[in-house]
Amino acid sequence: MPIILLIKLIPYVILYYNQLLACCQDQIPLQQVVYVRLYVERSVLNSYGFPVPKNLLDRVDRTSSPIHVGKLRNAIDFIVPEFTPVLAAANGIVTYVKDNSTIGGPNPIYQKYTNFITIMHANEEFSRYDHLALRSSKVEVGQNVRKGQEIAKVGITGYTMLPHLHFHVFIFTGSNVWVDFETINVKDFTS
Numbered sequence: 797m798p799i800i801l802l803i804k805l806i807p808y809v810i811l812y813y814n815q816l817l818a819c820c821q822d823q824i825p826l827q828q829v830v831y832v833r834l835y836v837e838r839s840v841l842n843s844y845g846f847p848v849p850k851n852l853l854d855r856v857d858r859t860s861s862p863i864h865v866g867k868l869r870n871a872i873d874f875i876v877p878e879f880t881p882v883l884a885a886a887n888g889i890v891t892y893v894k895d896n897s898t899i900g901g902p903n904p905i906y907q908k909y910t911n912f913i914t915i916m917h918a919n920e921e922f923s924r925y926d927h928l929a930l931r932s933s934k935v936e937v938g939q940n941v942r943k944g945q946e947i948a949k950v951g952i953t954g955y956t957m958l959p960h961l962h963f964h965v966f967i968f969t970g971s972n973v974w975v976d977f978e979t980i981n982v983k984d985f986t987s
Contacts, residue, residue, distance in 0.1 A: 854875040871979060890913060890916075890947075912926040927954050
């Protein structure tokens, strides 16, 4: 195992001593322990601001969406009126923009029609903003954005029953950007 990997694992070695001891005794492959601990129980390292103006926020919903399970278990819905400004939650670089969909509705078949923006932040964290209004993006791929900068408007595209911003922070766990990721929990937002 490379030394760099061991340094990254120091907090996990302390927390999961018994499992790692079992690895050393060849009872559990180390790769399994590293994957489970690094990608399931990590908290955000960066500080994130509200991705919508607080004065327009009706409520924050972390639990009622049927899609907030599995990899999206840490996703957050910000219930706001349609065309509410969407704000970059932290400084970063825009890595993906899709804003050409006009389709949305209350059925999972609409999920692939969501308009969204993805931003890369420090510490290998990314944020994603979904259900954006048609052609509302104010940014393009490769553009640097600042925390609080307007990047789009809230819409009703994709799998949605009401206007809201679906937001999540994630890290990549492999090479396929569409499936190799885990969301991480954002407990609090800064103003």
